[in-house]
Amino acid sequence: MKVTIIGGAGKMGKWFINYFLKSGHEVTISDKRREDAKAISQSMNVRLARSNIEAVKDAEIIVVSTPINVTPKVLGEISEKIPKLATVIEISSLKSQVMFELRKIAMKGVKTLSIHPLFGPGTAEAFEEKIALVPVSNPDYELKLAKNVFPKAKLVVVDVEEHDKAMALTLSLPHFMNIVFASVIGQEDINALKKLGGPTFTIQLALSEGVMSEDPLLYSSIQIDNRFTVQILERFISNANTLKQHITEKKSTDFLQFFGNTQSLLLKDSEFCEAYERMYKILEVFKEERKPKSDW
Template sequence: MFVAIIGGAGKMGSWFARYFIEHGHDLTIFDINMDKANLIAESLGIKACKSSAEAAKDADLLLVATPIEVTPKVISEVALALKEGSILVEISSLKSMVFPVLKEISKRGLRTLSIHPLFGSGARGIAGEKIALIPVNDLRLEEKLVREIFPEANIIPVDCYTHDKIMALTLSLTHFINIVFASVISEENIHMLKQLSGTTFTLQLILSEAVMTEDPSLYASIQMNNEHTIKYIDKFICNVLKLKNIIENRDSEGFTQFYNEVRRALFRNSDFEAAYRRMYHALKAIR
């Protein structure tokens, strides 16, 4: 299969380039950062095209790995260059913006796949990694196709609305919390904090430091292009202020009630003793 990747010089684009090469496919890439694309192409022994249309014209499968804001436009453009029956795969973190375009181009004889790799470019391979599949037209056919392309991955079907709503929690809110946490501790003596930290702080710091290594434009895009983000940030701030008020008033009974209500809701279907053990296992694996 001949594969083309648009955005092939980015972190995920280059990750998928290596994946397809390792699985025996012919490959070409295009990226607006031509210098970087040429370097990556040279390192992989492949060709870097000078335009997205050039990359798309002979592709059996074209994967779009571009920033969320430009993905709909990129899809519309490359679809014109694809041959009938080709597979167009897009991997954006949010789906509501791209779905109308995917619906439209699928009418032209193209097979469309909307997936969200739930892992980063640091993953060593795809075996066991999770990929969300957001069906565009036919779940059965699209799930069969994505399993053929990524047979070792754990495929999780989910509709567009539910996907973006969940991403507001698992991405937007999580990033928000970690960025704010990092902004507070960055004003302190981090060396001393690390020396005196326990398990909870150590794991939280690792998470925040990892978040702060990423491209801020990507995180800004995830925050600002998800219609559900502000709702959950508002809810978070409301609960922050509620707990702050309890602490300011030295209301031990109120604190205990707040804590127990959250714990009951959180662990209704979970084993919190196992969660505590997993925390220590995670820290042991990191150290």
């Protein structure tokens, strides 16, 4: 099949290039970052179109892998040029902003998928990885279509509202926590702290440094463009201030009550009892990766 990836010079764009090439498809890319796109075109042996309009011509699958705030504009730009039998797949991390344009395309009889890969571009392939599927117009048909395109993935069907609220909790909040953590730790001697830090610090530092190595424009959009972010962060800061007050006022009883109440809340997670063991398994993976490689 002929596959077009708009935004092919981005990290997820390159992931989709690999995915479709391995599946035996012919890939064309377009991207406003022309120099990066040229380099990828040459290194990965894919065709580089001069524009998004040229890229979608004759395409059977069109993947829109662009920044969240740009995706609606890109969908509008290509909407009149999409071949009737093509499938349009958009992959943004937030769905409220893109759904209007995507539904306009679907009303023209074009097959559409709104997915959110729940993994990063470092993942080797979509084998048992989770992909959120947000129905556009025909949930049953779109689920069947998504299974055909991503047969090995675990598809999670979720509506727009539920998806974006979940992203405020699973992306915005963890990113916020790790950015603030990094802003504090970054003012200290990190190498000295690594010598003294235990498992909690080691894992937290790895998470924070992982977050801080990502694209700041993407992470800014995840925070600012999600209408649920602020209310989630307000809850977090309110709880943090309550706990800080217990510590400031040296009220160990109140601290223990806060801790105990939070433990009780986490018992809803069926895997909570194995959390401590899982933390050490993660640490063992870190240790294994840091072992000096043998020359033999």
